[in-house]
Amino acid sequence: MRRRGAGASASGPARFVALRAARRLDRVSEAAIDIACIRKTYKGRVTALHEVSFRVEPGEIFGLLGPNGAGKSTLVKILLTVVRPTEARGSLLGRPIGEKGALARVGYLPEQHRLAPYLTARQAVEFSGALSGVRRGERRRRTDALLDLVGLGAWKDRRVGMFSKGMRQRAGLAAALVNDPQILFLDEPTDGVDPVGRKEIRDLLVRMRSEGRTVFLNSHLLSEAEQVCDRVAILLQGRVVKQGALAELQREGAGQELVVRWPSEPRELPGCAGPPRVHADDPTLHVHEIASLDPSDAQPAIDAARAADAVIVSLVSRRERLEDLFIKAVSDPVTGRPLPPGASR
Amino acid sequence: MMALLAILVDTYRELSSKRLFWLSMALSGFLVLCFAAVGINERGLVLLTWTIEIPLLNTSVLEPGEFYKLTFYTLGVRVWLAWLACLLALVSSAGLFPELVSSGTVETLLARPITRWRLYLFKFVGGLLFTALQVAVFCAASFLVIGVRGGAWEPGIFLAVPMVTLFYSYLFAACALLGTLTRSAIAALLLTVLFWGFLFTLNTSETIVNSFRVAKVEEVAAIDRFVDRRRQKDPNVDISDLETERSLAEEALGSLRTAHRILFTTKTVLPKPEETVALVERWIVDAANLRSVAPEDGDDEPSQDTLAKRRRGRGSSFGSVRARESDVLEAVRRERDARSATWIVGTSLAFEGVLLLLGCVSFSKRDF
Numbered sequence: 001m002r003r004r005g006a007g008a009s010a011s012g013p014a015r016f017v018a019l020r021a022a023r024r025l026d027r028v029s030e031a032a033i034d035i036a037c038i039r040k041t042y043k044g045r046v047t048a049l050h051e052v053s054f055r056v057e058p059g060e061i062f063g064l065l066g067p068n069g070a071g072k073s074t075l076v077k078i079l080l081t082v083v084r085p086t087e088a089r090g091s092l093l094g095r096p097i098g099e100k101g102a103l104a105r106v107g108y109l110p111e112q113h114r115l116a117p118y119l120t121a122r123q124a125v126e127f128s129g130a131l132s133g134v135r136r137g138e139r140r141r142r143t144d145a146l147l148d149l150v151g152l153g154a155w156k157d158r159r160v161g162m163f164s165k166g167m168r169q170r171a172g173l174a175a176a177l178v179n180d181p182q183i184l185f186l187d188e189p190t191d192g193v194d195p196v197g198r199k200e201i202r203d204l205l206v207r208m209r210s211e212g213r214t215v216f217l218n219s220h221l222l223s224e225a226e227q228v229c230d231r232v233a234i235l236l237q238g239r240v241v242k243q244g245a246l247a248e249l250q251r252e253g254a255g256q257e258l259v260v261r262w263p264s265e266p267r268e269l270p271g272c273a274g275p276p277r278v279h280a281d282d283p284t285l286h287v288h289e290i291a292s293l294d295p296s297d298a299q300p301a302i303d304a305a306r307a308a309d310a311v312i313v314s315l316v317s318r319r320e321r322l323e324d325l326f327i328k329a330v331s332d333p334v335t336g337r338p339l340p341p342g343a344s345r
Numbered sequence: 346m347m348a349l350l351a352i353l354v355d356t357y358r359e360l361s362s363k364r365l366f367w368l369s370m371a372l373s374g375f376l377v378l379c380f381a382a383v384g385i386n387e388r389g390l391v392l393l394t395w396t397i398e399i400p401l402l403n404t405s406v407l408e409p410g411e412f413y414k415l416t417f418y419t420l421g422v423r424v425w426l427a428w429l430a431c432l433l434a435l436v437s438s439a440g441l442f443p444e445l446v447s448s449g450t451v452e453t454l455l456a457r458p459i460t461r462w463r464l465y466l467f468k469f470v471g472g473l474l475f476t477a478l479q480v481a482v483f484c485a486a487s488f489l490v491i492g493v494r495g496g497a498w499e500p501g502i503f504l505a506v507p508m509v510t511l512f513y514s515y516l517f518a519a520c521a522l523l524g525t526l527t528r529s530a531i532a533a534l535l536l537t538v539l540f541w542g543f544l545f546t547l548n549t550s551e552t553i554v555n556s557f558r559v560a561k562v563e564e565v566a567a568i569d570r571f572v573d574r575r576r577q578k579d580p581n582v583d584i585s586d587l588e589t590e591r592s593l594a595e596e597a598l599g600s601l602r603t604a605h606r607i608l609f610t611t612k613t614v615l616p617k618p619e620e621t622v623a624l625v626e627r628w629i630v631d632a633a634n635l636r637s638v639a640p641e642d643g644d645d646e647p648s649q650d651t652l653a654k655r656r657r658g659r660g661s662s663f664g665s666v667r668a669r670e671s672d673v674l675e676a677v678r679r680e681r682d683a684r685s686a687t688w689i690v691g692t693s694l695a696f697e698g699v700l701l702l703l704g705c706v707s708f709s710k711r712d713f
Contacts, residue, residue: 042712077452077713082451084712100460103456106456108453108456110449112448113449113452113453114447114448114450116355116358118358119355127351127355128453128457130347131348131352131458131459132458172453175453185456
């Protein structure tokens with residue numbers, strides 16, 4: 001409703017887009033994906049997923065992160081009926097997981113997808129639309145628009161077999177979007193795409209979010225995910241080891257760093273977490289960590305340092321990068337070494 | 346319906362993107378041209394404008410229409426469509442299912458609102474398009490040739506389209522299953538050709554054993570007839586030679602019946618490609634016109650000289666020395682024709698159904 005209000009106050013095309021987005025959100029008042037439990041054990045009792053559960057809200061970009069072999073692709077494939085689960089409870093667009101009907105409103109670009117080399121880009125996208133039940137006229141209209149959108153407008157009638165990897169990826173993206181999906185699953189979408197293409201894909205994802213669609217991004221390119229994801233889940237050994245809004249997760253390890261030059265021996269300062277550490281670049285400096293992003297929490301420490309004739313060199317706020325979060329999540333808390341990512345017996 | 350149409354069109358595009366498809370089409374066209382170049386007149390065989398005089402093959406023996414229909418069936422259907430073109434079609438389409446289940450392709454297809462069963466079956470139907478198209482083009486061209494050159498406008502020729510497609514479907518069902526299981530086009534092709542070879546061998550063995558069995562039945566009947574005739578002429582005549590022959594024939598008949606029962610039972614549950622295609626001949630070639638070509642024997646008891654010749658294999662059919670050759674051939678033909686199209690096609694389709702079911706189950710139960 002908030003989005004509808006915002007849309008109503010806008011004008012022209014922006015208002016139109018906002019209204020369409022609001023309508024789409026109204027249609028899916030429930031979670032886009034609501035996983036109560038997904039479990040997958042392969043023959044030989046190898047368990048790829050252990051009772052995974054999470055929720056993806058409509059209109060957000062959700063990143064499923066994890067090292068290779070953690071079970072990310074298996075999870076997506078279970079949602080899309082490509083892999084049969086041992087147990088699956090939950091819903092996709094309000095329908096039970098595994099029900100084919102929901103897939104008419106889902107787009108999917110798998111990792112290392114293969115478009116038929118004998119088809120032209122136009123035929124490949126239209127074929128994808130026909131399988132999703134998009135009517136002929138609509139299919140043709142969308143195919144043209146989407147191929148223009150992904151930058152293949154001049155290559156519509158060329159065979160996919162002669163495309164570069166990046167071009168195939170763009171064509172695959174157009175094929176995934178042809179049914180005007182409410183959820184788009186992307187497995188390493190920028191793989192093989194040049195930097196300009198990557199930015200275009202990121203912009204497209206943001207645009208889809210603004211239209212009220214849900215994007216489920218499966219990636220191990222953390223810098224990419226960090227730029228676009230609203231929420232993330234980190235999967236390791238078939239379990240969700242961390243999940244939440246990206247901003248909140250980053251705030252968990254956030255704080256301020258007060259860099260001080262002490263005239264003599266360094267002292268502990270009030271409001272700081274433990275004794276100072278020596279600065280990595282300059283051994284004459286010491287770093288005091290304040291476990292808060294609020295500048296007022298740093299004032300007692302600054303006052304105490306100044307009172308002791310120390311020189312305040314800098315005060316910087318520090319947010320945890322997604323990569324740090326990720327490394328922390330996939331490492332042994334005792335040894336700090338990465339845990340094995342994959343399935344277990 | 347939309348998905349079915351999309352998969353059919355896609356499969357056509359996939360097959361027609363291969364050179365073999367066009368090579369096969371070109372060969373079909375060439376064959377029809379050859380077919381058109383050959384004719385028959387009152388003196389013999391006509392090749393373009395030259396006449397090759399053949400006393401046993403001219404319009405006094407065979408009508409031009411029958412000649413073309415026979416040539417169409419013998420060379421066009423049995424040799425070209427049911428062997429060479431079918432092999433080319435298998436080579437072309439053996440990769441359809443391994444490609445369907447290959448990584449990167451199958452995910453995008455399964456993540457669509459279409460069930461795996463439908464996907465498998467639609468792809469299968471799409472694969473049959475290759476043969477159906479080839480046969481339809483060949484039949485249309487042959488229809489024109491037979492009409493123009495032979496003067497017989499025979500729409501029955503188009504029966505070859507469903508029958509040859511049906512023939513191919515038995516093999517393609519096996520190819521699809523094997524391709525799904527092995528994920529290899531080469532393995533699927535080789536195993537399908539082996540399966541085809543097995544069916545061919547089984548059919549040939551059954552046909553031969555059955556012909557010998559039928560010939561032995563005729564032999565026993567002929568001996569009984571001659572015994573009656575001799576006794577009518579002279580009740581005290583010595584018939585020990587015929588009785589000995591009869592008991593030997595009965596003994597052989599028992600063994601042949603057992604062997605045939607085993608082969609026939611095995612054949613019943615398996616597809617019958619050869620017999621399916623042979624239905625075309627049954628329906629389009631008028632057998633009465635062909636039978637008149639064979640000279641009729643008398644029904645008298647053969648002389649010792651004739652018997653000696655037949656025992657050496659001359660003038661006998663399937664080892665029968667007492668029965669008339671024409672009777673044996675007629676009985677074999679009757680036996681063949683007694684097998685209904687429903688039995689031939691029905692039992693074959695039942696086996697094909699099992700193969701498709703196994704393929705669907707395998708495709709549906711697998712993780713990709």
